[in-house]
Amino acid sequence: FLYRHSVTIDNVMSEVEILDTARCETSNCLFSHIRWGEAFVVVYSVTSKHSFQEAKALLKQIAELRLPSYSTALLLGNKRDLDQAREVQVDEGQQLSLAHGCQFYEVSAAESPAGAALAFQGLLREARSVQLLRALPIWRKLGVQSVSRVFGTIFRKNTTKDRKKRPSLSI
Numbered sequence: 001f002l003y004r005h006s007v008t009i010d011n012v013m014s015e016v017e018i019l020d021t022a023r024c025e026t027s028n029c030l031f032s033h034i035r036w037g038e039a040f041v042v043v044y045s046v047t048s049k050h051s052f053q054e055a056k057a058l059l060k061q062i063a064e065l066r067l068p069s070y071s072t073a074l075l076l077g078n079k080r081d082l083d084q085a086r087e088v089q090v091d092e093g094q095q096l097s098l099a100h101g102c103q104f105y106e107v108s109a110a111e112s113p114a115g116a117a118l119a120f121q122g123l124l125r126e127a128r129s130v131q132l133l134r135a136l137p138i139w140r141k142l143g144v145q146s147v148s149r150v151f152g153t154i155f156r157k158n159t160t161k162d163r164k165k166r167p168s169l170s171i
Helices: 026-035 049-065 090-100 113-134 138-155 160-163
Strands: 001-008 010-019 039-045 072-078 103-106 169-170
Touching: 001 113, 010 113, 026 049, 039 049, 039 113, 039 138, 049 072, 072 090, 072 113, 090 103, 103 113
Parallel strands: 039 072, 072 103, 103 169
Antiparallel strands: 001 010
16 A cells, blocks of 8 residues: 655655555565665564564565665564563664664554654654765765764764664653
């Protein structure tokens, strides 16, 4: 299913097309959609280790088919409210998101849509930044990365543990 939606984030209106690939049974179907997409939300249930393994495989496929610097992804653990049936720990989701350089959130869509909305907004902000960066001439891109590296060195510890961390949030 393809959903079209207008969304305003940070006072900027964006037209968003959301393609639900849950019914994609073949790898060819997913392949064409991964090539088409600019941002990806990979959802798994915290109550299903199998769905987590499928999410892991999908993130790997996205990384193989897309250059990470030209797309953005969000790993979204759902059913956070069903803690007694949890099969996937928060740490596992965080580690997977670190391995793929993507955002990570755990939410309960049943309790409140606010968590999923917040995660989606974060993904759209990052996708917008990636899109703007892609539009810059190559000499500007190099300058932005160099300045960013200098600021990173000055303002935070220079350990690999600190460098790898990506924002994650349980809502």
